[in-house]
Each structure stands twice: as C-alpha cells, then as structure tokens.
Amino acid sequence: MYDNILIRYGEIGLKGKNQKDFLHRLVKNIKMRIKGIGNDETKVVLERGRVFVVINGQDPEIFYKALGTIFGILSFSPVRKVGLDLDEINKAALEEFKSLGEMPENFKVNARRSFKLFPLDSIELQREVGHYILVNTPGLKVDVHNPKAEVWVEVREEAAYVYSKKINGIGGLPIGTGGKAMLLLSGGIDSPVAGWMTMRRGLEIEAVYFHSHPYTSEKAKEKVLDLARVLAEYSGKIKVHIVPFTQIQEAISAKCFESLWITIMRRFMMRISERIAEQQGMLALATGESLGQVASQTVESMHAITGVINTPVIRPLVCMDKREIIDVSEKIGTYEISIRPFIDCCTVFLPKAPKTKPKREACEKAEKYLDIEALVQKAIDDTEVVIVKKG
Ligand SMILES: Nc1ncnc2c1ncn2[C@@H]1O[C@H](COP(=O)(O)OP(=O)(O)OP(=O)(O)O)[C@@H](O)[C@H]1O
Numbered sequence: 001m002y003d004n005i006l007i008r009y010g011e012i013g014l015k016g017k018n019q020k021d022f023l024h025r026l027v028k029n030i031k032m033r034i035k036g037i038g039n040d041e042t043k044v045v046l047e048r049g050r051v052f053v054v055i056n057g058q059d060p061e062i063f064y065k066a067l068g069t070i071f072g073i074l075s076f077s078p079v080r081k082v083g084l085d086l087d088e089i090n091k092a093a094l095e096e097f098k099s100l101g102e103m104p105e106n107f108k109v110n111a112r113r114s115f116k117l118f119p120l121d122s123i124e125l126q127r128e129v130g131h132y133i134l135v136n137t138p139g140l141k142v143d144v145h146n147p148k149a150e151v152w153v154e155v156r157e158e159a160a161y162v163y164s165k166k167i168n169g170i171g172g173l174p175i176g177t178g179g180k181a182m183l184l185l186s187g188g189i190d191s192p193v194a195g196w197m198t199m200r201r202g203l204e205i206e207a208v209y210f211h212s213h214p215y216t217s218e219k220a221k222e223k224v225l226d227l228a229r230v231l232a233e234y235s236g237k238i239k240v241h242i243v244p245f246t247q248i249q250e251a252i253s254a255k256c257f258e259s260l261w262i263t264i265m266r267r268f269m270m271r272i273s274e275r276i277a278e279q280q281g282m283l284a285l286a287t288g289e290s291l292g293q294v295a296s297q298t299v300e301s302m303h304a305i306t307g308v309i310n311t312p313v314i315r316p317l318v319c320m321d322k323r324e325i326i327d328v329s330e331k332i333g334t335y336e337i338s339i340r341p342f343i344d345c346c347t348v349f350l351p352k353a354p355k356t357k358p359k360r361e362a363c364e365k366a367e368k369y370l371d372i373e374a375l376v377q378k379a380i381d382d383t384e385v386v387i388v389k390k391g
Pocket residue numbers: 183184185186187188189190191192208209210211269286287288289290293294296297345346
C-alpha cells in the first residue's frame with residue numbers, strides 16, 4: 001500500500017533565488033492536472049527537495065499518465081512512508097520487495113540520508129535493510145553491481161520513504177515560469193513539436209492557425225485542433241485562434257510576383273500573429289521552422305519574413321534534423337495526426353519556382369500593391385477562437 005508519490009524535479013533544483021517561484025508553479029500545475037483523478041483527500045505537498053502527492057493507499061497508477069505529462073517532473077515513485085525507525089523501515093522494505101511479484105534471483109538496497117541526525121548513515125542503512133530482506137527471503141542473493149531488483153530507502157527529516165520503482169517524467173520547466181508565446185500551428189509534423197518544446201522550457205502557449213477556406217477543408221482545421229488537443233495533454237488546455245487567410249492569399253497571388261508568394265504570405269502570418277500575441281499579452285512567437293528543410297526555410301527567407309515584426313521568434317527546431325523531429329513527434333503523440341493527408345494553405349498557392357533567397361526590399365516593393373493594414377485587420381476581426389482541452 002502506497003501513501004505517497006514522491007516527485008523529483010531535476011533542473012529546478014539548479015535555480016538560485018527564484019527556485020521558490022518555480023516550485024510553487026510546479027505544485028500548482030500538479031494540483032491542476034490531477035484534479036478529479038484521486039479522491040477528496042488527495043493532496044500535493046512541497047517538502048525540502050521533493051514534492052509529494054499524498055494518495056493514502058489509492059492505486060498510484062491512476063496518477064501516472066497525468067504525472068508523465070507535467071513539465072518540470074524528472075521522475076516519480078510510489079512510496080511507503082514510515083517513521084524514522086529502523087524496524088518500520090525494514091518491514092516496509094520487505095513488503096516493497098515482496099510486491100515486485102516473482103522473486104528476482106538477486107537484489108540491492110540503495111539508501112540516502114538527508115536527515116543527518118538519523119543514527120545510521122546511508123552505508124549502514126543499506127547493509128541493515130539488505131540483511132533484513134535477505135534473512136526473510138530464502139534463496140535470495142545480493143548483487144550490488146548488476147542487481148535484478150532494487151529497493152530504495154530515503155531518510156528525510158519528516159519521515160523515511162521506501163520504494164522500488166522509478167518512472168521517468170518529461171523533464172523541462174513548469175509551464176508558466178517562462179512567460180507566454182504564440183505558436184504558429186500548421187497541420188504538419190514540425191510546428192506541434194515546436195509547441196511542445198516551447199512549453200517544455202516553461203512557456204505557456206496559445207496557437208494561431210491560418211485557414212484558407214474553401215481551398216483547405218474543414219478536415220484540415222479539425223486536424224490542427226486534434227494536434228492542439230494532443231498539446232493540451234501537456235498543458236491542460238490551449239486556445240487556438242483560427243485566422244481566415246483566403247482573402248490575403250488571393251490578394252497576394254493577384255498582385256505580387258509569383259516567386260515571392262510564399263515569403264509575402266509568411267510576412268502576413270507574422271504580422272497577424274504578432275498582433276494577436278500582443279492582444280493576449282504575449283512577448284514571443286514560436287514556429288516549426290528548421291533550416292534548409294524547404295525553400296522558405298533559409299536564413300535569407302527568415303530575414304525577409306521577420307523583417308515585418310519586432311517580436312522575438314522562438315524556433316526550437318531550427319538546427320534539428322528531420323529524423324530527430326519525427327522521433328519527438330512520435331514520442332509526444334502528434335506524428336500519427338500530422339501525417340494524415342490534407343491540403344495546406346501554402347500548397348494551394350504554391351509558386352512553380354519559389355525564391356529561396358528572397359530580399360526584404362523586394363518583398364516591400366511587391367507589397368506596395370496591397371492594402372496591408374486593411375487585410376490584416378479584417379483577418380483579425382474575423383478570427384475564430386476555440387479552446388481545446390485535454391481528453
Ligand atoms: N497554415 C498555417 N498556420 C499556422 N502556422 C503556419 C501555417 N503554415 C505554416 N506555418 C508556420 O510556419 C512554419 C514553417 O512552415 P512551412 O510550411 O515552411 O514548414 P513545414 O516544415 O512544413 O512546417 P510544419 O511541418 O510545421 O507545417 C511552420 O512550422 C508553422 O510554424
């Protein structure tokens with residue numbers, strides 16, 4: 001029977017003076033994410049160096065999925081909490097060992113003592129607890145180098161904790177500790193990964209999607225909302241701004257050089273995203289751009305595209321290989337949705353020979369034939385907002 005789930009938070013431990021803020025945010029996020037999972041007595045408690053979810057004997061596994069999707073958690077373990085008494089520790093360790101199921105041929109005990117007034121040091125504690133398990137389990141051996149099973153004992157000021165399982169979390173920093181960014185979310189493989197990586201560094205995100213109805217179907221929009229739903233598994237919810245983009249694309253294709261269509265389109269995406277981000281109090285944009293991947297992802301193109309905004313653009317994938325990006329998308333659960341066939345707004349107005357090294361000045365010249373302000377404002381006025389929540 002487990003009393004608590006012990007949570008290790010890794011990188012937050014390296015923070016200096018503002019560590020407290022990071023921890024309080026982590027606790028807040030855990031509380032929010034496990035709400036409704038356990039019974040009314042479930043609590044989240046912050047102790048020195050650790051966070052505990054007090055579960056009082058509930059099945060710990062019901063919390064695993066939520067804890068495995070919270071940024072800031074390095075790993076977690078279901079633990080038995082006992083008093084600072086060797087007898088109690090021994091009994092809990094034996095019980096924990098027996099709960100492993102089929103008896104392993106050998107094992108090892110690891111002990112850690114952060115409460116220095118406990119009479120045994122960690123080596124002595126390992127020996128004592130190991131001995132107790134051995135004499136109560138006929139046929140069992142110790143192997144400290146290559147153990148088939150391990151039991152951990154952690155002696156802290158308030159209690160001792162005994163466990164045998166360590167489940168990996170997703171690391172990173174708690175969402176909300178790094179401010180907010182507006183993610184440009186398309187239906188492809190890259191931008192959902194960029195959103196996940198941005199959240200992993202502690203940023204809260206909203207998403208903006210440029211929809212080219214009737215050239216792109218309702219299915220394309222649904223696909224983007226499904227991707228946002230997967231991202232919401234990590235954040236609780238995501239606000240998606242769906243911007244009608246058709247009028248802008250038609251104006252560009254009617255009035256600008258074909259080779260600049262993509263760059264000018266992207267400049268509009270940046271202008272509109274920045275404007276919506278400002279309205280939402282956000283100080284950054286995030287995209288799934290990766291250098292060299294397609295014609296519009298060269299440094300010249302990035303230079304021309306970001307020339308119309310003053311907001312920093314976070315590009316978490318900028319130097320990643322496609323294979324690495326796909327690996328992350330498989331891991332986080334967006335890949336299967338991203339590969340669903342659909343028509344992207346950029347493929348509808350795809351020039352035969354897009355410029356790979358567009359110049360800012362050429363774009364500015366071409367855009368003189370467009371009423372930029374009216375087009376941007378109309379698209380923002382007609383934007384639809386959808387809030388997607390975790391399933
Ligand atoms: N329709 C759209 N709505 C919102 N953002 C978009 C849209 N199309 C492109 N973007 C943004 O521009 C970035 C670059 O898009 P591009 O189509 O050049 O690259 P990509 O490698 O196909 O990206 P992705 O796989 O994310 O679609 C995307 O990662 C995304 O952030």
